[in-house]
Amino acid sequence: MNRKIISLIVCLNLAVFSGISSGQDLLIKNGTVLTVTQGTILNGDVLILNGIIEKIGKDLKAPEGIKIVDAAGKYVMPGIIDSHTHIALSGTNETGDAITPEVNMRDVLHAESPSIYTALSGGVTMVHTMHGSGNPIGGENIVLKMKWGKTSEEMIVPQAYRTLKFALGENPKRASSFTIGTPRYPQSRMGVNAIIRREFLKAKNYMEQWDRYLKAKKSKKAAKNIVPPRKDLQMEQLADMIRGKMVARCHSYRADETLEFIKLSKEFGFKIACFEHVSEAFKITKELVEEGVGISIFLDSWAYKVEASEGIAYNAAYCTKKGVLVSINSDSGERIRRLFNDAAKSMKYGGLSADEALKLITINPAIQLGVEKIAGSLEVGKHGDVAIFNEHPLSAYTACQMTVVEGEIYFDRAQYLKEREEMEKKKKEEEKKKGEKK
């Protein structure tokens, strides 16, 4: 077959399955615009130029020829942000060791994972995709935009914090028994705490070693044959934690271990951005607020495992009212398309307002990831990351209709359904033809 035809087929196929359209200028017209941080505009427009929100308001004038999306009767909200998931990766846990800060999710991005498209179908435009919870000290995580069809590099959000995964409790305790099959230290909560502490002590020692070396090297009396210390990638990462170049994201369920980890952070002077899951967060809101540490939790899943046994449905709402920065995460490539449903439950369980509920999946996770200047709400100057719903996103009857990242439409439900129908029709016709031949 002619090569050009083949390339064309490839492009068409990609287009069919991804719904990619070109252009980073977009005018969304006449929708109910839920800015999340600046109130709601009825019959409002959002103008995106070069991927950045240029204007929000009524009857906006736009450059001629700009692509227009009619959102009449629909709800326009900022793209949803998932603060904790594991999608678009080739591998989740490095099970070969309990301490693996040297591994980096950036090295194993899987830009062709269909879970990206699944995320888009639920209005998600940005994710924090993480190392698993098998190790007390896991790897470095990464923040991605869901630019389906683009390269892995184009998905990376460079503005986000560098984050390192930690894990407490049952998972790191038991990880070895179901991954490598042989028991591995640590096997208890005290062991998990002790091994993290040990590693930070090693890191401090490592930093001192380098300081001594650099000082000696500068000295006029320095011996010529002074040998530099060994560069250790594990220690380099923990040193970056101590230096404040990275922040901790710590998987923990129980209040006691969470508080112990806060103590560790004070002892070594590293910053915790967020605790993950924390079913017992409602017990320690005072400490969390004092330390300025957020939580990224499930709305459901209370009491689903031993260490979540004291979890409650009201965790998100209660903690929010106490001033903790709360986000709702999916931790899953499937639940990721229903984060708005989860957020809505915080209205039922704890009585959050609609805006408060929306914040759990937009601006709050943006703050936790250090990207609140570019995402998390519809504001002029932020990225044009938008999700459009047919009903209010917190309604039980809603479904995401369109997802836009930086002014580009990456998911369009109507177009997708149309193409799917055509394909099925075509397939049936072909099958019928085959049948007739026989």
Place this chain on the structure above:
Amino acid sequence: MRTQKISFIVSAFAAILLLALISSARVGPAYAIVNCKIVPVSGPPVANGVIIIRDGLIESLGTQDKVVIPEDAEVIKADGLHAYPGLIDAHTNFFIEPPKEEPGQRATAAVAAQPEEKNWAQDASLMAFDLLKPKKTVVDSLHMVGITTILVAAEKGIYAGQSVLLNVNGEKAEAMVIKNPVALHINFTTERGRYPSSLMGTMAFLRQSFLDTSHYSTHKSLFSSSSRGLKRPEYDPYLEALYPFAVEKRPVFFNCANLEDIKRASRLIKEFKLNSFLTGANEAWRVADLVKELNVPLLVSLDFKPPFTSIYVNQGEEMKKKAEEEIYPANAAHLHDQKVRFALTSLGLNKPSDMVKNIQKAIKAGLPREEALKAMTIVPAQLLGVGDILGSLEPGKIANIILTSGEIFDEKTKVERVFVDGISFKVKQPPKKAQPTTLDLTGKWKAAISGPMGELEVNLDIQQEVNAISGKISSDMGQWDITDGVLSGKELSFTISATIMDETIELTFNGTAEQDSIEGTISFEGGSAELKATRIPERSS
């Protein structure tokens, strides 16, 4: 008296077979290949050409009127045949038998927070040469498609050890070596049940090992320049093995199974300033810009199976099939359009014959035939640093020459004869489709082999399954296997692998069979003999 006679015959027979063996193992004599179309690759084709081979090298070549045929040269008439340089397959796992792992050696039971300090997946010091077990059947299958030179690397492990470049001139490893070692081979794989168990762990592991080698090297050089007052570096065989690659920048091959692997390799290449090759790379066209920017040699595999990470495998069976049949075969053509230089390899394919089929697919997908030829001759020769001695037909180069019945890579074209290091090899033809047969030769047979040196009595024990024939042949000279046998209608052919004084030589039989008799000729390098056999009737019980 009779015993004496037999032993005389046996030794005469053995002598002739041995003579054949000796002559084939030596560097070939002088040959003059006459009246062929020469395609030198380095220049325009020459019609009615002559190639003179002496001492394993090309002595001269040109048109018939210009090249004098030396008196001592054996003349090989090649009317209607094409002469090409032998093909080079720049990344294979042929001839490798991995070392047997002793049970219990793996440190899986370590109850420790961290695995042992040195946990090398495989040893960078592993030499493919030490694992070589050349086999006649593989040599034949390579010659059958015109491959005369192969780069051989061990297959498994993150560090898969160091490769060797071989001229496929027989089965003696030492005599085959052109270059050893060639490169360190790295796979983006993982270890089971120990660190690194994940791809991200593998990346960290590779980084740390390059860092450690560089640190080790610094320590060593400081110590050797001024050792007083400095603790000596502890000798580390693992880092010693990596030293030539991490510090002296000898070539490192990154096996890239998908486009993300190419990105992973590019990061390591840039971070550690490695002298690298990308191999496999069957998604290279999808990251052509990166590949161009990296500007490293590319050894592109002819394996067209899309990797499991590919977007084309998640869109149903139809798309997957299309990917393998149409999209991935166009990789080489796209790279050629982008002006990226590459060699083609068979990495990932099971049989050399699959390689030719896939070259044809690549050509069909738009790769010009002459570029495909270059990608298997002069380009790999130059990339592997042997462009002065291999890759084209030029005076002074190694006499790796293939004679083909037509244009290379054509579906109908057969490789008729192969010269490797000037040694002539007749090429086994691919087995014809066997005709159905009504005979069943299974059973015991008594036979006589008669040649110029006398007669030898042998016993045959034949097994037949549909058309396939196998079995044993036994005589006073020992018991040998009958292999590759085919019974097509009444036409019978098989191979005897005869072991004489620890050397193996192959005898081929061609003849006809009836239900109770077989007649035909056994041929070997340097002679032939007639075989007549009759069935030993089974005793009725």
